[in-house]
Amino acid sequence: MSNLTHLDADGAAHMVDVGGKAVTTREAVATGRIRMSAEAATAIREGAVKKGDVLAVARVAGIMAAKKTSELIPLCHPLPLSRIAIELTVGNDSVTATATAKTDGKTGVEMEALTATSVTLLTIYDMAKAIDKAMVIEDVRLLSKTGGKSGDWHA
Numbered sequence: 001m002s003n004l005t006h007l008d009a010d011g012a013a014h015m016v017d018v019g020g021k022a023v024t025t026r027e028a029v030a031t032g033r034i035r036m037s038a039e040a041a042t043a044i045r046e047g048a049v050k051k052g053d054v055l056a057v058a059r060v061a062g063i064m065a066a067k068k069t070s071e072l073i074p075l076c077h078p079l080p081l082s083r084i085a086i087e088l089t090v091g092n093d094s095v096t097a098t099a100t101a102k103t104d105g106k107t108g109v110e111m112e113a114l115t116a117t118s119v120t121l122l123t124i125y126d127m128a129k130a131i132d133k134a135m136v137i138e139d140v141r142l143l144s145k146t147g148g149k150s151g152d153w154h155a
Contacts, residue, residue: 025104026147027083030113032140033096034121040132044124045090054127055088058097062086062120066101066112076111079103084112086120097121098143110145 044054051057063084070078083102088095099116101109121137128135144154 022149023104023106024147025102026108026145027100027102028108028110028113028145029098029100029143030110030117030141031096031098031143032117032121032137033094034124034135034137035094036128036135037132038093040128040135041090041093041095043131044095044128049128050130051127054124055090055095057127058120058123059086059088061123062097062099062116065119066099066116069112069115072115073111077105077107079105079107079109079112081109081112084116086116088120095121095124097124108145108148110142114140114142 043049047053063086065072066084067081070076081101081103083100085100087098087100089098097117097120099113099120101112101116103109103112117140118137121140125135125137142153142155144152146152
C-alpha cells in the first residue's frame with residue numbers, strides 16, 4: 001500500500017502533505033458528454049427548455065462545483081483557482097462539456113476539472129429531464145494536465 005499516496009503505512013486514508021512542493025502553474029482539461037433525444041438537444045440549442053437557459057445555468061453550475069471540489073472529494077486540497085472555463089457543444093443528440101481548471105499552486109487541478117465537467121452534465125440532465133428522462137452521461141475523463149513534479153500528461 002505504500003505506493004498509494006492517500007494511504008499511510010497502516011492503510012488509513014490521509015490527506016497528502018504538499019507543504020514541501022514548489023508552487024507551479026497547473027492546468028487540467030476534462031471532458032464528458034450527455035446523450036439525449038434529438039428533441040432534447042434541439043430544445044437546448046434553441047433555448048426552448050421550460051426551466052430556462054440550460055447552457056448558461058450548466059456553465060455556472062460547473063464553475064461553482066470546481067470551486068467546491070475539496071468539499072465534495074474528501075482528500076482534495078482546497079485550491080485558489082485562477083481560471084475555470086466550461087465549453088459546451090450541442091450536437092444532434094448530445095451535449096459535450098469540456099472544463100479547463102487552472103491554478104498556481106502545490107497540487108494539481110485534475111479533480112476540479114473533472115468535478116466541473118460532471119456537475120455541468122448533471123445540471124443539463126436536471127434542466128432537460130422533463131423532455132428526456134433516458135439521457136445518459138458518459139465518457140467523463142481527463143484530457144490533459146500540465147505543471148507539477150510529474151510533468152505534463154495528455155490522453
